[in-house]
Amino acid sequence: MDKANNNFSIPSSRLYIFDNVPMLAQLDRIFSDLKLNNKEIYHKNYFERRLTLSQNMDFHFNFMNKDLSIFLKDLKYEDFFNQNKDVFIKDLNFFEEKQISLLAYLHLNKNFILYDINLIQILRSYDKEKKDIVKGFLTNNRVYSFTKFMNVNSIMNLEKYFNKFIISMNNSTIIKKYDNADEFKENLESLKKFSA
Amino acid sequence: MHTKESFINNKFIPIIKIMLLLPTKGRYFKNNNIFFNWGLIWDHLSPLIIVIGLALLVTAGIRGRGFDLEYMLFIFLYWFGFTQIISKIVNINFNDFLLSKNGINRSLIIFSFSVIHFSSLFIRFLICYFFMLLFGYELQLTYLLWSMILLSFFGISYGIIIMSIIRHRSFLVDLHGYFLQGMFFLSSIIIPVPLLPEPIRGYLLYNPLVHLFEWIKYPTTGIYYSFIDINYFLQWLFVLLILAPLFLFKDQLSSNG
Secondary structure (H helix, E strand, O other), rough: HHHHOOOOOOOOEEEEEOOOOOOOOOOOOOOHOOOOOOOOOOOOOOOOOOOHHHHHHHHHHHHOOOOOHHHHHOOOOOHHHHHHOOOOOHOHHHHHHHHHHHHHHHHHOOOEEEEEOOOOHHHHOOOOOHHHHHHHOOOEEEEEEEEEOHHHHHHHHHHHOOOOOEEEEEEOOOEEOOHHHHHHOOOOHHHHHOOO | OOOOOHHHHHHHHHHHHHHHHHHHHOOOOOEEOOOOOOHHHHHHOOOOHHHHHHHHHHHHOOOOOOOOHHHHHHHHHHHHHHHHHHHHHOOOOHHHHHHHHOOOOOOHHHHHHHHHHHHHHHHHHHHHHHHHHHOOOOOOHHHHHHHHHHHHHHHHHHHHHHHHOOOOHHHHHHHHHHHHHHHHHHHOOOHHHHHHOOHHHHOOOOHHHHHHHHHHHHHHHOOOOOOOOHHHHHHHHHHHHHHHHHHHHHHHHHHHH
């Protein structure tokens, strides 16, 4: 992994982190509190393991009434898709699956809502070209990340991808706001004691 | 956007497609450009084997109890379809893959699920119907069709109510499974209730399914029993159709915490 590739800044990308959400079904209630209309969620089973890559892609793109071929062409996934379209997700390489599924999700949605995802792990695995594409999606957008419990390790290094952070912990009883990446990075240690 | 968005094309059909593919668990044949999902066909047509076997056994088989193949084949077909749809609804797994999509909720999943199982039963019905016609049997299409529709609605509504009461309670789910198996013998399928002595017959007549299955037999046998009343079954169905959405709504609320 080229470490230098991670070091880009994004004009306005805001990350909301909510901990203590044990079940995905509970998000509905939170969405109504946040007044979120589009509640498409990216989670560990965004691509169903018992289906092939093409079955998963067809489902998500048909559902959003978007053209799959445009995505494959624009994001240079044509060769990968043609080689793996009949491969079941459970047989695909973990990072290859996460990379294409996250990009498909970002391509299909306007609000980005993540549930129980180690975002930094996926972002780090992209090559330079794909990282720039992800950067384009995150620019001027909000990302809502919901976790079952706060794990500071999973949010470390996110300051390279976002520049505003709003962290809601213990069911909104503790809310931390950081207006720049440096402030967030400096306070990661203090977050550890809340997540312990 | 590549086409005009519609609920049927962009929501309902993709859900149906996924719900058909998910249970096939990768049972497919793949060779060069051919991708044939035989698991899909097997899942929906395999119940025909036991249905045809049992129907032949009781009509032409060992004991010769005077059952007619014209209705027995369809009664078995409907019964196994009925129990299958109930047990599948009771054990339904609302997986995150579907529920995390905007616009998909439990009601839509159950509705899609019911459409799949009704269509599957209808295809099995058509196969049986045309083969029976081919062998020269005279069939009462109206009775057979209506009983299939009524029993399917009964099964779906009943399944939803039971699901919202006993789901995730494994002991009760198992107990309900045994109850359904027992109903096979208490619903005038293999043991004709009208031939049973009182007071047993009187008790079994409280079971609405007895009235439906005897109603199916009537046009073929020509025997009318005064105590068989299809309206009794319809009253039960009416109540279930009202209660099922209420239970589903309650289940949806409790799942959202």
